[in-house]
Amino acid sequence: MDGSATPDVRELRIFLESLICDLCRLRHASEDGIPPGSTQIHQEVRLSPGVFADIRVMPGELPPDRALVAGDPPLERELAGLLAPGLRVETWDEAHLAGLIRDTFGFDLQCLSEAQLLDLRQAIDRAKAAHAFGASVALDPLHSTLLWHFAYWRLAERREAGCVDPRDFLPPLRYSKVVVVMADLCAYSSYVRDTHDDRVIRESLTAFASKTRYRFINDGGMLYQFVGDSVVGFFGIPTSSAHDVSRALACARGLVDIGAAIAEQWQRQIDQAQPAAGVHVAMALGEVQVLSLRPFSRTHMGAVADAMNLCARLNAVSGPGEIVASNLLYQALPDAERRAFTELDPVEAKNIGRVKAWRLAS
Secondary structure: EEEEOOOHHHHHHHHHHHHHHHHHHHHHHHHHHOOOOHHEEEEEEEEOOOOEEEEEEEEEEOOOOOOEOOOOOHHHHHHHHHOOOOOOOOOOEEHHHHHHHHHHOOHHHHHHHHHHHHHHHHHHHHHHHHHHHOOOOOOOHHHHHHHHOOOOHHHHHHHHHOOOEEEEOOOOOOOEEEEEEEEOOOOEEEEEEHOOOOHHHHHHHHHHHHHHHHHHOOOOOEEEEEOOOEEEEEEEOOOOOHHHHHHHHHHHHHHHHHHHHHHHHHHHOOOOOOOOEEEEEEEEEEEEEEOOOOOOOOEEEEEHHHHHHHHHHHOOOOOOEEEEEEHHHHHHOOHHHHHOOOOOOOOEEEEOOOEOOOEOOO
């Protein structure tokens, strides 16, 4: 491919990682018959202190996906000797990647220019919309909004369950037993103050947003919003499940790893050693009121909840790499998952009072 118009390499890497995630999921659906929701794909998986795998794919009952590496035969042979039995190295060069994109999304990628990649992003969204809402549906602002908040296979499940009109997918209601998860980057202001290249700041925040959003929706949750250097998501909207609390905890653990990987990469690009790294996470269980932010609109939806305020307060006592959970959330966890938590002294929460909470250290 012509690389003369290649965009910033940092943003390109983030985009290619998300593209590979989408390709792996759709390939397993089309070639192996595995429902998209049964393939678990996680980014920034911690292997050891300071070492993270870019992507881990668990396709249903099949063995984990093969490693994807550059086309260097000696390197491939060396890596092959390190893989677990049953796995092999698979090389994706530019031509092979372009072929997968063409076969999967119907898009002919001629070069890695910004214009081409923007067009490819639209083609990916159209493919997801066809799966979520039906092949004959044209992508409109409401479809795009729903695809931002939810995984496309969850939207397809809603449609197959009888919710045909996308305007009914996220109705303004009071939802009960919702898990709110909030994660903040630690020492964000310090990182920004000590970073002299604005591109590093933008790349770090883009990576944080892209990977945390994917983690929320991949685990069956709803990505609600980003506020500065924090992300908020829900489990239990628009439909609830007995597994919501456990899925939310798995998501929170994944957010800790994502934050650690991003902080590690950011630290490598600045001189000053930062006082903290990663993210601190809070979780709470309660009711969430979903409302329309404009009369008779489903495109711009908001949420208010005491559980969201509680998460913000608990986040203040959560340290780097820690997860702090409200007592109701802790009590709703299975016994095996509660054992890893330790009880905190009552937390003085502004405008709330003294609250009981539990901490899970990394």
